[in-house]
Amino acid sequence: MRAESIVVWKRDLMASTPQAVPSRRATAIGLAAILLWSGIVGLIRVTTQHFGATLGPSLIYTLPAALLWLTRRPKSLRGFSARYLLLGGGMFVIYEVALAMAVGLSDDAHQTIEVSIVNYLWPTLTVALAAVVNRRERRPGLLIIPGVLLATVGVVGAVGGEAGLSPTRIAANVMSNPLPYLLSLMAAAVWAAYSVFSPRLAGGRDGITVFISGVAAALWM
Incomplete structure (x- = not known):
């Protein structure tokens, strides 16, 4: 995923058309998002250790929700598509x-590290889903298949710990506390779907303020 983004970035830098600027900006934001995502796992872990598994994340998302309503308040929700919201x-x-x-x-x-690695399947799932959804517009390259397999094997090996790709060890790790692994895997699949379909649903609008507020509300409930 990172290599593909870098290739796209270099290609856009060589382009001289005005359309290249938004593409470069989007790619740069995407790369920054990966770095920021790496920090959110640690932040959630530290906060939950002090405030609990539900109160900690509730506090984390309430603060940015309040700040977004101060800095990025949407003019009107009527302009948003109901399907997007x-x-x-x-x-x-x-x-x-x-x-x-x-x-x-x-x-x-x-x-926590193992769970975060499982969740990091989202870039792989995003690429695979985008290739399937957009196959009519652009045929996916054959390198996607070994790339997806390699990323999946890497995640499985990480969950196996020192035993690597040992099915017994992996099963033991997961069965010791299966809920976090299931939630993390589900989250990766959902985020892949969001990344692929939300641009089509958004119609050029940004609902992040509403969405973050929804996360805070859900966690408080």
Whole structure:
């Protein structure tokens, strides 16, 4: 995923058309999002250790929700598509809540790392889903298949710990506390779907303020 983004970035830098600027900006934001995502797992873990598995994430998302309403208040919800608010917003809320609960319910720091690695299947799932959805517009390259397999094997090996790709060890790790792994995997699949379908539902509008507020409300409930 990172390599593909870098290739797209270099290609856009060579382009001289005005359309290249938004594409470069979007790619740069995407790369920054990966770095920021790496920090959210640690933040959630530290906060849940002090405030609990539900109160901690509730506090985390309430603060940015309040700040967004001060800085990025949407002019009117009437301009948003109902499908975007319900489907896109629903997927966004499910992902954030599932990830927060997966990290918060992990037994220890080691399991938190494993859970976060499972969740990091989202870039692979995003590429695979986008290739399927957009196959009529652009045929996917054959390198997607070994790339998806390699990423999946890497995640499975990480969950296996020192035993690597040992089915017995992997099963033992997962069965010791299966809920965080299931929530993390579900979150990865939901985020892949959100990444692929939300741009089509959004119609050029940004509902992040509403979505973050929905996450905070869901966690408080």
